[in-house]
Amino acid sequence: MRVGAGSLTTSADPAMLESLLEFLIQGVVLGGLYALFAVGLSLIFGVLDVINVAHGEFFAIGGYLAFGAVVLLHLPGALGVFGAAVGTFLLGLCVYPLLIAPLKRRLGGRPQGPLYLVLTLGLSTFLQSSLLAVAGGDYLRVPPQLTGILDLGVTAVSYQRLLVLTVAALLLTGLFAFLRFHSEGLAVRAVSQNPDAAQAMGINLPRIFALTLALGVALAGVGGALMAPLFNVYPAVGFPLTIKAFAITILGGMGNPAGALVASFVISIAESLSVMVIPSQWQNLIAFAVMIVMLMVRPRGLFGRSVPR
Amino acid sequence: MKPRARPLALAVAGGLALLPILLPHPFVLTIATQAAIWALLAASWDLLSGYTGQISFGHAGFFALGAYAAAAVTKHADVSPWLGLLVGATIAAAVGLLAGFPALRLRGHYLALVTLGLAEIIRLVAQNWMTLTGGPFGIHDYRGFSGLPTTALAYRQAMYLVVVAVVTAAIVVMYQVCERTSAGKAFRAIREDEVLAQTLGIDTTRYKLLAFVLSSGFAGLAGALYAYYVQLVSPSVASAATTSLIIGMAVFGGLGTLWGPVLGALVLYGLYEGLRFVGVVYNLVAVGLVIMVFVIYLPRGLAGFRRAA
Numbered sequence: 001m002r003v004g005a006g007s008l009t010t011s012a013d014p015a016m017l018e019s020l021l022e023f024l025i026q027g028v029v030l031g032g033l034y035a036l037f038a039v040g041l042s043l044i045f046g047v048l049d050v051i052n053v054a055h056g057e058f059f060a061i062g063g064y065l066a067f068g069a070v071v072l073l074h075l076p077g078a079l080g081v082f083g084a085a086v087g088t089f090l091l092g093l094c095v096y097p098l099l100i101a102p103l104k105r106r107l108g109g110r111p112q113g114p115l116y117l118v119l120t121l122g123l124s125t126f127l128q129s130s131l132l133a134v135a136g137g138d139y140l141r142v143p144p145q146l147t148g149i150l151d152l153g154v155t156a157v158s159y160q161r162l163l164v165l166t167v168a169a170l171l172l173t174g175l176f177a178f179l180r181f182h183s184e185g186l187a188v189r190a191v192s193q194n195p196d197a198a199q200a201m202g203i204n205l206p207r208i209f210a211l212t213l214a215l216g217v218a219l220a221g222v223g224g225a226l227m228a229p230l231f232n233v234y235p236a237v238g239f240p241l242t243i244k245a246f247a248i249t250i251l252g253g254m255g256n257p258a259g260a261l262v263a264s265f266v267i268s269i270a271e272s273l274s275v276m277v278i279p280s281q282w283q284n285l286i287a288f289a290v291m292i293v294m295l296m297v298r299p300r301g302l303f304g305r306s307v308p309r
Numbered sequence: 310m311k312p313r314a315r316p317l318a319l320a321v322a323g324g325l326a327l328l329p330i331l332l333p334h335p336f337v338l339t340i341a342t343q344a345a346i347w348a349l350l351a352a353s354w355d356l357l358s359g360y361t362g363q364i365s366f367g368h369a370g371f372f373a374l375g376a377y378a379a380a381a382v383t384k385h386a387d388v389s390p391w392l393g394l395l396v397g398a399t400i401a402a403a404v405g406l407l408a409g410f411p412a413l414r415l416r417g418h419y420l421a422l423v424t425l426g427l428a429e430i431i432r433l434v435a436q437n438w439m440t441l442t443g444g445p446f447g448i449h450d451y452r453g454f455s456g457l458p459t460t461a462l463a464y465r466q467a468m469y470l471v472v473v474a475v476v477t478a479a480i481v482v483m484y485q486v487c488e489r490t491s492a493g494k495a496f497r498a499i500r501e502d503e504v505l506a507q508t509l510g511i512d513t514t515r516y517k518l519l520a521f522v523l524s525s526g527f528a529g530l531a532g533a534l535y536a537y538y539v540q541l542v543s544p545s546v547a548s549a550a551t552t553s554l555i556i557g558m559a560v561f562g563g564l565g566t567l568w569g570p571v572l573g574a575l576v577l578y579g580l581y582e583g584l585r586f587v588g589v590v591y592n593l594v595a596v597g598l599v600i601m602v603f604v605i606y607l608p609r610g611l612a613g614f615r616r617a618a
Contacts, residue, residue: 051418103605117364117421118556119604125553126597133594239549243429246422254418281437288426288433295423296411 019276022155027265027272029161032168034264036223037241038248039172039257040216046192046255047212050100053120055245056238057127058088058217062224063233064135067142077145081167081225088221092214099123100213101206124239131235144229164226171219172261179257188212192255244284247291253301263302326473330466338465342472342538344578349476349531351558351570356483357524358556359564360493362500363412363517367424368555370431371525373547375401375532377435377442380542384451385441391454394475394533401529402522409521413514425549432547447543454537472534479527484567486523496520500565550593554581557600563612572611 041055065087066080075083103119146159179185190198191208199205224238231237248267252259267290271283294301329341350372358364375397382388382396408427412420435442442448457467487493495516498506507513536542545551554577562573577599584592603610 051422099601099605106605106608115604115608117366117418118560119601121366121553121556122597122600122604124597125550125557125593126601129591129593129597133591243425243549247426250419250422279437282433285430285433288430291426292411292423295415295419299415299419 023272027269029165031265031268032165034268035261036168036219038245038260038264040219041245042249042260043257044216048209050116054124056242057124059220059224059238062088062221063228066225066228067140084221084225085218089214089218092217096210096213128235139232139234142228244287247287250291253303256303259303338469340582342469344575345472345476346531346535347578348571348574351574352480352567353524353527354555355559355570357520361496361520364421365424366421367428368528369547369551370428371401371528372532375529376536376542379533380448380536390537397533398526398530402526405521405525409518432544435544449541557596560603561599563610566612569610569612
């Protein structure tokens with residue numbers, strides 16, 4: 001039985017299988033990046049009830065930190081990634097006390113509406129243009145942390161891409177283990193489920209909020225450092241990813257990090273396989289189309305726990 | 310506004326509006342004309358998001374739709390720009406109506422994300438549909454308004470008057486709808502408590518869709534004015550940075566007042582252009598800061614100062 005589009009002839013099948021595999025592998029690697037990005041975003045939403053529009057700027061900052069460490073200070077690539085993680089984590093620690101908490105205090109118990117969205121949109125504009133002011137708008141090249149290519153027979157994958165996937169897998173495993181087994185992680189989940197009850201049990205809410213935000217953006221920062229050799233670094237590099245990650249988190253169910261993980265791979269694989277059917281410049285449409293359809297049909301997402309507020 | 314303050318405010322506004330005619334400098338005229346276009350855009354956003362509480366992150370998309378539709382019909386079908394204004398507004402309003410349907414089910418975050426996704430789709434289509442939109446280079450080489458003087462300075466002056474007249478008329482219409490009709494009351498009721506509004510017998514579906522149509526239509530009108538004034542429409546007008554600037558202007562001016570965002574747009578656009586002398590990159594840093602500071606500490610924006618005084 002012939003599988004696939006009827007227009008393809010029999011003789012094209014081996015080549016088609018080969019490109020199918022190639023696109024599939026690309027999709028999985030891309031999925032690792034999306035997951036690093038979207039899981040953090042989803043975690044932040046789940047715990048703080050804040051959609052971080054500035055998430056992509058932390059991705060960009062991670063890239064710039066890697067550039068600074070590797071190109072300007074001639075440090076090894078691994079230190080660049082580590083520096084990006086620490087730097088974005090520390091920066092992320094400031095966001096809650098400096099921006100979110102004051103707005104929360106002003107609002108008191110009143111409904112927040114979309115004010116946090118507007119606030120983080122302001123942060124995004126501020127960070128992005130600050131990067132532009134400090135580093136300029138040039139595309140900066142960062143040497144890969146790993147060089148060389150793994151030959152898989154049908155296709156080849158650069159070690160850098162495998163590194164992205166491996167680090168993503170390790171970090172996300174670590175994150176989920178932290179959430180599952182560590183007492184702080186337990187506190188994070190408790191706050192995510194019921195902030196008031198968690199506070200009544202003696203959990204320090206501001207501390208958990210600040211920590212969660214920092215963890216989430218640090219994941220994006222690491223992603224930025226790892227992707228810098230593949231994408232180049234410029235101030236707006238992260239913003240399109242933010243928009244795409246919104247689509248992913250909606251597909252996975254907002255505030256559900258595990259759902260975001262699955263949805264990352266669904267979107268990335270759909271995108272890379274789509275190249276076989278539609279022109280490649282249209283592949284970025286897929287995520288948004290999925291998002292809009294999902295919001296109209298099942299707003300809670302594939303694995304969502306609640307309907308939107 | 311207090312009744313006795315109104316004639317004075319109108320006189321001051323009228324005097325300021327005539328200033329670029331009395332001091333005809335090309336640079337002043339350019340900034341004043343564009344500021345007026347931004348004022349209309351910020352007011353259109355305020356009608357939907359400030360009055361009705363339906364936060365749109367996609368107004369750059371409606372603006373771009375109006376601009377592209379106007380430029381395209383004039384370039385490809387030789388439609389008169391006077392009619393093109395109507396075409397731009399109508400097409401944006403039609404798409405706004407479509408965007409309004411998911412809004413019937415979605416609130417807050419989710420609506421913002423859908424409209425952001427919609428704007429991103431519009432940007433991608435603009436970038437990739439070469440035959441209609443000219444792709445990354447955009448649409449150019451189409452005629453402007455007929456019947457205006459041909460000498461450079463007189464043309465700019467006439468153009469300024471046309472833009473200010475259209476913008477003023479549009480803002481007066483929006484103001485009348487929001488402040489003088491039952492629709493305006495319904496908009497505010499939906500913003501304050503949608504469920505309560507429904508139980509009071511307000512047809513929330515109808516009024517939400519009306520707010521979407523009016524808001525996107527006027528944003529499209531602003532886009533059409535922009536297209537005929539700048540004589541170039543490129544995909545970047547649909548970028549999230551445009552939306553960010555619109556929201557910044559509205560938040561700066563004070564949500565839910567219409568004249569606040571208009572004032573905010575005029576001041577912030579002046580600041581934005583004025584800061585070009587300091588350095589091109591610092592203007593958006595300032596916009597980001599303005600958004601954050603005003604959301605947290607001055608939620609009523611510039612409009613709030615009048616109330617406090």
